Amino acid sequence: MYSFKNDYSEGAHPKILEALSKASKEQNTAYGMDSHSLRAANLIREKIGRSDADVHFLEGGTQTNLTAISAFLRPYEAAVSAETGHINGHETGAVEATGHKIVTVKADDGILTPQLIQKVLDQFQNEHTVKPKLVYISDSTEIGTIYTKAILSDLCDFCRKNGLFLYLDGARLGSALTAQGNDLTLRDLAQFCDAFYIGGTKNGALFGEALVTCNPELKENFRYMLKQRGAMLAKGMVLGVQFETLFEKNLYFELAEHANHMAERIKIAVRNSGFAFLSNSPTNQIFPILPNDFIKKLSQDFDFEVWEKTDASHTAIRLVTSWATPQDEVDRFIHCFYDFFE
Amino acid sequence: MYSFKNDYSEGAHPKILEALSKASKEQNTAYGMDSHSLRAANLIREKIGRSDADVHFLEGGTQTNLTAISAFLRPYEAAVSAETGHINGHETGAVEATGHKIVTVKADDGILTPQLIQKVLDQFQNEHTVKPKLVYISDSTEIGTIYTKAILSDLCDFCRKNGLFLYLDGARLGSALTAQGNDLTLRDLAQFCDAFYIGGTKNGALFGEALVTCNPELKENFRYMLKQRGAMLAKGMVLGVQFETLFEKNLYFELAEHANHMAERIKIAVRNSGFAFLSNSPTNQIFPILPNDFIKKLSQDFDFEVWEKTDASHTAIRLVTSWATPQDEVDRFIHCFYDFFE
Amino acid sequence: MYSFKNDYSEGAHPKILEALSKASKEQNTAYGMDSHSLRAANLIREKIGRSDADVHFLEGGTQTNLTAISAFLRPYEAAVSAETGHINGHETGAVEATGHKIVTVKADDGILTPQLIQKVLDQFQNEHTVKPKLVYISDSTEIGTIYTKAILSDLCDFCRKNGLFLYLDGARLGSALTAQGNDLTLRDLAQFCDAFYIGGTKNGALFGEALVTCNPELKENFRYMLKQRGAMLAKGMVLGVQFETLFEKNLYFELAEHANHMAERIKIAVRNSGFAFLSNSPTNQIFPILPNDFIKKLSQDFDFEVWEKTDASHTAIRLVTSWATPQDEVDRFIHCFYDFFE
Amino acid sequence: MYSFKNDYSEGAHPKILEALSKASKEQNTAYGMDSHSLRAANLIREKIGRSDADVHFLEGGTQTNLTAISAFLRPYEAAVSAETGHINGHETGAVEATGHKIVTVKADDGILTPQLIQKVLDQFQNEHTVKPKLVYISDSTEIGTIYTKAILSDLCDFCRKNGLFLYLDGARLGSALTAQGNDLTLRDLAQFCDAFYIGGTKNGALFGEALVTCNPELKENFRYMLKQRGAMLAKGMVLGVQFETLFEKNLYFELAEHANHMAERIKIAVRNSGFAFLSNSPTNQIFPILPNDFIKKLSQDFDFEVWEKTDASHTAIRLVTSWATPQDEVDRFIHCFYDFFE
Structure with a gap:
């Protein structure tokens, strides 16, 4: 997890x-x-x-x-x-x-x-x-x-x-x-x-x-x-x-860049899968709006905050990356998108 | 110092x-x-x-x-x-x-x-x-x-x-x-x-x-x-x-014991040199009352707080030891007493 | 005034x-x-x-x-x-x-x-x-x-x-x-x-x-x-x-009744002149919405707070009556409505 | 009282x-x-x-x-x-x-x-x-x-x-x-x-x-x-x-003068009866030190604060005069001294 x-x-x-x-x-x-x-x-x-x-x-x-x-x-x-x-x-x-x-x-x-x-x-x-x-x-x-x-x-x-x-x-x-x-x-x-x-x-x-x-x-x-x-x-x-x-x-900026870069990778996957965001964030906090069943699936392997319902079948979640976020965890997360929506 | x-x-x-x-x-x-x-x-x-x-x-x-x-x-x-x-x-x-x-x-x-x-x-x-x-x-x-x-x-x-x-x-x-x-x-x-x-x-x-x-x-x-x-x-x-x-x-008590032990060594030297204390402290803060000229001498090699004047030629100082106080520094400090008052 | x-x-x-x-x-x-x-x-x-x-x-x-x-x-x-x-x-x-x-x-x-x-x-x-x-x-x-x-x-x-x-x-x-x-x-x-x-x-x-x-x-x-x-x-x-x-x-309730009664008299005049209120107040504070030119006229003889603009030509004012409000002042105020809008 | x-x-x-x-x-x-x-x-x-x-x-x-x-x-x-x-x-x-x-x-x-x-x-x-x-x-x-x-x-x-x-x-x-x-x-x-x-x-x-x-x-x-x-x-x-x-x-100063004047009258009686005060007050609060039995007597007709014991048989009381203190009450109070100590 x-x-x-x-x-x-x-x-x-x-x-x-x-x-x-x-x-x-x-x-x-x-x-x-x-x-x-x-x-x-x-x-x-x-x-x-x-x-x-x-x-x-x-x-x-x-x-x-x-x-x-x-x-x-x-x-x-x-x-x-x-x-x-x-x-x-x-x-x-x-x-x-x-x-x-x-x-x-x-x-x-x-x-x-x-x-x-x-x-x-x-x-x-x-x-x-x-x-x-x-x-x-x-x-x-x-x-x-x-x-x-x-x-x-x-x-x-x-x-x-x-x-x-x-x-x-x-x-x-x-x-x-x-x-x-x-x-x-x-x-x-x-x-x-x-x-x-x-x-x-x-x-x-x-x-x-x-x-x-x-x-x-x-x-x-x-x-x-x-x-x-x-x-x-x-x-x-x-x-x-x-x-x-x-x-x-x-170091201060290098660490921040890494966090942003990790978030950016996730954003691309979200967009490629056809989903939007609650806010226009270029930083390390992003709020993708995803189908509820997919969120359920994601939550089997990943922890994140469920932010707010946007319609009957979609919910915004909050994902936060940091200086410590490993790229392989991000990639594993991204793969869930490709696995689920292919 | x-x-x-x-x-x-x-x-x-x-x-x-x-x-x-x-x-x-x-x-x-x-x-x-x-x-x-x-x-x-x-x-x-x-x-x-x-x-x-x-x-x-x-x-x-x-x-x-x-x-x-x-x-x-x-x-x-x-x-x-x-x-x-x-x-x-x-x-x-x-x-x-x-x-x-x-x-x-x-x-x-x-x-x-x-x-x-x-x-x-x-x-x-x-x-x-x-x-x-x-x-x-x-x-x-x-x-x-x-x-x-x-x-x-x-x-x-x-x-x-x-x-x-x-x-x-x-x-x-x-x-x-x-x-x-x-x-x-x-x-x-x-x-x-x-x-x-x-x-x-x-x-x-x-x-x-x-x-x-x-x-x-x-x-x-x-x-x-x-x-x-x-x-x-x-x-x-x-x-x-x-x-x-x-x-x-x-560990908590071992560290404290060390601090007390270091203070105790200094107290013995103070007493052996014939001096008293401002308060009756068995802990890691002690307040010896010392001659002003000796305090001046001590301060060439050691840092401490000058607490309060007790008479025209004596002053109480505060010495604080800790878990990190090395015994050799304490011994060096004690030697000043023996050097000065022998 | x-x-x-x-x-x-x-x-x-x-x-x-x-x-x-x-x-x-x-x-x-x-x-x-x-x-x-x-x-x-x-x-x-x-x-x-x-x-x-x-x-x-x-x-x-x-x-x-x-x-x-x-x-x-x-x-x-x-x-x-x-x-x-x-x-x-x-x-x-x-x-x-x-x-x-x-x-x-x-x-x-x-x-x-x-x-x-x-x-x-x-x-x-x-x-x-x-x-x-x-x-x-x-x-x-x-x-x-x-x-x-x-x-x-x-x-x-x-x-x-x-x-x-x-x-x-x-x-x-x-x-x-x-x-x-x-x-x-x-x-x-x-x-x-x-x-x-x-x-x-x-x-x-x-x-x-x-x-x-x-x-x-x-x-x-x-x-x-x-x-x-x-x-x-x-x-x-x-x-x-x-x-x-x-x-x-x-006495407490008698004084309050008088205040309400005075406000009520004004409310009737407002309504009779065809105007509405900002809030549905049965108490001694009322907020009639009146034409700006009439408000200007009223303000020559009466003091009150101008509350908020409601459209280009109308504004809500606040009128407050009290236990001390004399009925003849209320009547003088009411007459302004009848004089102006007849 | x-x-x-x-x-x-x-x-x-x-x-x-x-x-x-x-x-x-x-x-x-x-x-x-x-x-x-x-x-x-x-x-x-x-x-x-x-x-x-x-x-x-x-x-x-x-x-x-x-x-x-x-x-x-x-x-x-x-x-x-x-x-x-x-x-x-x-x-x-x-x-x-x-x-x-x-x-x-x-x-x-x-x-x-x-x-x-x-x-x-x-x-x-x-x-x-x-x-x-x-x-x-x-x-x-x-x-x-x-x-x-x-x-x-x-x-x-x-x-x-x-x-x-x-x-x-x-x-x-x-x-x-x-x-x-x-x-x-x-x-x-x-x-x-x-x-x-x-x-x-x-x-x-x-x-x-x-x-x-x-x-x-x-x-x-x-x-x-x-x-x-x-x-x-x-x-x-x-x-x-x-x-x-x-x-x-x-008026402000006239009222204050009256209060002081009333206190002054009492002070004279206290002094004439041979008693001292807790503080040197020329104002409308005075603190005479009186024998306990006399205080008991005074308290039958007058209200005042018992301030602090000064010795086994004496206590200081606080007397406060004001713009409203009637001279006849002061005189009645003073008479207690002359009655008691003559």
């Missing part, structure tokens, strides 16, 4: 484990001030072309989102998110638990645009409602779609004109930036976003996300927030080493 | 790293429902003799404290802590950030007693003050002292009689339970405490604490709290594997 | 002011334990037929909602509200500021039903989302509509079956219970709801809401919550006297 | 009740934007000599403290208070419930000084502790003592030099500013404090406190905070009218 349920079933890439074993023998400064964390931060600053950016390493996505958003907002300010946004639907009210409302917007492809946010601003205009202040987006989105440079640039202009912070959740940023059709780079993100995070958990690390803060207004005293929210690891080296390994060469 | 600054300078014990490397290749269920986490929880349940206890794995001490305390209390309820308690002085207001006051008690040796808590209860009696509801203790304490079975048993009785929860912070529990003079066991803790945590970060793990909840009243829906506070690791296996390794045999 | 903008433009009914003047000379026990508050609570207990209910007096609607909801819920639990619900759109994130998410449901007439809530329950099923626990409804709703006994009874059954609390915001409860078509009584509310509040601010008081808690599970230590949220008035007598006056005879 | 238990037993001064009755007939703009509130704010601005100050009216002291402090601080910032400070001991953790720690300082007379705060700053220096940011003081203090211009000026200088906000709780400000030995004025407060509130509840109003914000940095969007914390009264006029009446002439 092979699982396509998510991109966090396996542990870490061997290079990361090796680096951790090596660093384990050293005595490192605590709480993220060790040489590995400092170097990892510098490597990221180089990749994004912003020597002035703050880089902090946190343990997970929900933790990063709640720590950053509660640090950036005043009590009466709110985050704006797509209904499908991870902070809205899959973080157990973590942002609200820090006191902030999330204002949601219906966006069929998971992508926020200036037009969608303008509607929110029109509706929230005085002290009887929260004040929308931060725009939360994900790239890739929770349904696998990606932002283009044109849209993100527009969104950035709109946010700056309206005094909004633009924050990007990059839990699957590697997959987004190496996807077919992507024209964004880390440098672009650093230019367009006030803050964003580079996801490690879903791209080769045991765990860990790198929060990059570009807007100087959002930097002050952030380490206090890390500590207060339980996000400051005593052995910060453990995070630093992982990101050092991911970014000292090109 | 060797550091006695803390017990989280080194990474993980080699056995843990090996186990992580091995498990990294598997596909594990996410969010702490993997076989390693389940087995680790069972191993702990066996050691504490409570098959009904809940065991959850979290990433760090502050995170564990804030998640547990905010789960256990109603909004108007407070934690009672020694002034020296970690939640009071070293967690950046993490508990208050979840909405709860910490009521502090002066306890010179860091140990809370029924008498000290009774005074709080006498003072907090109606709705114009918070309602003390949870007693927070640490074993070993922040100044290295330990609880005895007699005191903990009394405290337990007192808490039950007064409707208070007894919660024990075990960041350095290994060191406490293997200290000279200790008469407590994990089984005792499970009997006396409503909840407690077994610290991994400071005893051989890369990171991680095991929260054990014995009082059924405190168990319900705790996984919601884990997720909301950003404490649920996607690859929960990473925590499970570490505690599996620590508890499948006796 | 006469204003139909809201039902809180005028101060208190003369009988309330007289009673306040009289009680001002007495020495009363503080913090709501005075004889007036105790008597007012008893009067309400009699009207609802529940001698066991808790009755607390608070200063305003937002305060009551945030205090009650944060008292009733655990940190990971959420309130379910119609999108139009006051806590969602008009309280500046007050509930979220206490840490709780509001899950919203689209309900065109502002009325929640078991079917609508079932959908929420289907969607929120594990620890990756909040746990829906409290159903928030308003009677009358924010758009003037009212609950029937049949719907409220169904909702009650559904909530009990699913372990949900049913909480009713009665900011305009007087108007709802005296509306044409209403078949609910205070006794019914006490039977169907776990808690509800009886609004004073919008029905004759200077300010004040009476929170009635029927479910014993929700009563404990509520006075701690009152104090902590800044809702416990030192001179609690000021609230007690007002509710004593409203409920010692039938 | 006459009560000296507190200064909130009676209702409002007759002039306030008259003004409320008159204003009740008007139609006023809602939410504190009415002409009475605007005029009351202007009257206060004139008295403090700061036309640029923001003035907001809230319902009570705890509410004002929690709303102001949570508006002024970032999540990791803390308030510094005397142990006796109202926010620390008598507000049910209201400030902590908004997420902020209160750091307490032992100050025997309830007065904070630069020296006392410097010690806190020395202790809280990095991200492992909260960041002290706001100094909370009360004038008069919770034990009746008052600040002098010299001390407040020093405190102000110290706070500005150290980037701290100085916030003054003026629940009993009238009594402080009219006390014997006081050399402070409202103008001084506006110069020295970043924000302070002028207490109405304990000085003639039914309820209400006027928050004055002088530091421009603390003003922005405060009305959002008012609404979010449930502190924005729909009929804001009710608060405006009361402060208009208190400040349009000199």
Whole structure:
């Protein structure tokens, strides 16, 4: 039984484990001030072309989102998110638990645009409602779609004109930036976003996300927030080493490319068998709509999430590939299509 | 330069790293429902003799404290802590950030007693003050002292009689339970405490604490709290594997014994050289009071925290040993005493 | 210029002011334990037929909602509200500021039903989302509509079956219970709801809401919550006297009937002039859809809120009557219709 | 039985009740934007000599403290208070419930000084502790003592030099500013404090406190905070009218002078009878230390709080006078001394 349920079933890439074993023998400064964390931060600053950016390493996505958003907002300010946004639907009210409302917007492809946010601003205009202040987006989105440079640039202009912070959740940023059709780079993100995070958990690390803060207004005293929210690891080296390994060469992007490539192979098989997708995803999460009997067959050998019924005889499933997905499992999966539909 | 600054300078014990490397290749269920986490929880349940206890794995001490305390209390309820308690002085207001006051008690040796808590209860009696509801203790304490079975048993009785929860912070529990003079066991803790945590970060793990909840009243829906506070690791296996390794045999206690043994060697040298300690610590944190010129000399080769001045020519320093402290560094340190004071 | 903008433009009914003047000379026990508050609570207990209910007096609607909801819920639990619900759109994130998410449901007439809530329950099923626990409804709703006994009874059954609390915001409860078509009584509310509040601010008081808690599970230590949220008035007598006056005879319902009667007169004129309404409101808030040029004319002599455009030449306005609305102003308003459209 | 238990037993001064009755007939703009509130704010601005100050009216002291402090601080910032400070001991953790720690300082007379705060700053220096940011003081203090211009000026200088906000709780400000030995004025407060509130509840109003914000940095969007914390009264006029009446002439200070005068009469009798006080209070709260048998006698005719035992045969009691305390009750009380001790 092979699982396509998510991109966090396996542990870490061997290079990361090796680096951790090596660093384990050293005595490192605590709480993220060790040489590995400092170097990892510098490597990221180089990749994004912003020597002035703050880089902090946190343990997970929900933790990063709640720590950053509660640090950036005043009590009466709110985050704006797509209904499908991870902070809205899959973080157990973590942002609200820090006191902030999330204002949601219906966006069929998971992508926020200036037009969608303008509607929110029109509706929230005085002290009887929260004040929308931060725009939360994900790239890739929770349904696998990606932002283009044109849209993100527009969104950035709109946010700056309206005094909004633009924050990007990059839990699957590697997959987004190496996807077919992507024209964004880390440098672009650093230019367009006030803050964003580079996801490690879903791209080769045991765990860990790198929060990059570009807007100087959002930097002050952030380490206090890390500590207060339980996000400051005593052995910060453990995070630093992982990101050092991911970014000292090109490992972060190589791993993401592999994941996308594995998804692409499956997509071709789906299309060749005559089936469509729930969303237009060039990334490592895909949502093919398949006949129910075939899904039953597939589930004898493979694990995946059943997403939603689309008609009486068809259902969308979610397949997630990762840096660790072996090509032979993908091929075995693909063969099911050819066996079944030939 | 060797550091006695803390017990989280080194990474993980080699056995843990090996186990992580091995498990990294598997596909594990996410969010702490993997076989390693389940087995680790069972191993702990066996050691504490409570098959009904809940065991959850979290990433760090502050995170564990804030998640547990905010789960256990109603909004108007407070934690009672020694002034020296970690939640009071070293967690950046993490508990208050979840909405709860910490009521502090002066306890010179860091140990809370029924008498000290009774005074709080006498003072907090109606709705114009918070309602003390949870007693927070640490074993070993922040100044290295330990609880005895007699005191903990009394405290337990007192808490039950007064409707208070007894919660024990075990960041350095290994060191406490293997200290000279200790008469407590994990089984005792499970009997006396409503909840407690077994610290991994400071005893051989890369990171991680095991929260054990014995009082059924405190168990319900705790996984919601884990997720909301950003404490649920996607690859929960990473925590499970570490505690599996620590508890499948006796590694957890062996590592702690080593740390205590190293501290004991230093204590003998301190005493032989005619010096006293700030607190009566049988654990891996000791606070010798030394002449200032000798401290200056020591600091040429060793790193440690300067704790507090005790008179014009003497100062207490903090020395922390760990599972990773090599005996030869301890011996080199001890020789400084003999060289200087002979 | 006469204003139909809201039902809180005028101060208190003369009988309330007289009673306040009289009680001002007495020495009363503080913090709501005075004889007036105790008597007012008893009067309400009699009207609802529940001698066991808790009755607390608070200063305003937002305060009551945030205090009650944060008292009733655990940190990971959420309130379910119609999108139009006051806590969602008009309280500046007050509930979220206490840490709780509001899950919203689209309900065109502002009325929640078991079917609508079932959908929420289907969607929120594990620890990756909040746990829906409290159903928030308003009677009358924010758009003037009212609950029937049949719907409220169904909702009650559904909530009990699913372990949900049913909480009713009665900011305009007087108007709802005296509306044409209403078949609910205070006794019914006490039977169907776990808690509800009886609004004073919008029905004759200077300010004040009476929170009635029927479910014993929700009563404990509520006075701690009152104090902590800044809702416990030192001179609690000021609230007690007002509710004593409203409920010692039938003043509360008389005032509400007058408000409804004034709205009814306007509704007839609207209908006679051939116009419709945005919602089917039998209460003191009505939303006629009128020609833009007529609205312009009306606004020369009357104040009201322009609600929303319905087509190129028509707009819905909101008219609110109150216990203080003089009939001659209503008649003057009505005459504008007859003058304009004859 | 006459009560000296507190200064909130009676209702409002007759002039306030008259003004409320008159204003009740008007139609006023809602939410504190009415002409009475605007005029009351202007009257206060004139008295403090700061036309640029923001003035907001809230319902009570705890509410004002929690709303102001949570508006002024970032999540990791803390308030510094005397142990006796109202926010620390008598507000049910209201400030902590908004997420902020209160750091307490032992100050025997309830007065904070630069020296006392410097010690806190020395202790809280990095991200492992909260960041002290706001100094909370009360004038008069919770034990009746008052600040002098010299001390407040020093405190102000110290706070500005150290980037701290100085916030003054003026629940009993009238009594402080009219006390014997006081050399402070409202103008001084506006110069020295970043924000302070002028207490109405304990000085003639039914309820209400006027928050004055002088530091421009603390003003922005405060009305959002008012609404979010449930502190924005729909009929804001009710608060405006009361402060208009208190400040349009000199009523606020006349009422406070009366209270002080009544306390002074009792103090003379206490001293003449040979007894001392627990604190040096020139204000309307006094704490005479009396023989237990005499206290027993007094309690047959008068109500007051028994404060604390001072020796086997003596106890301190708390006596509070107010604007409403009749001189004949004071004289009757005094006669008990002369009867008993002659």
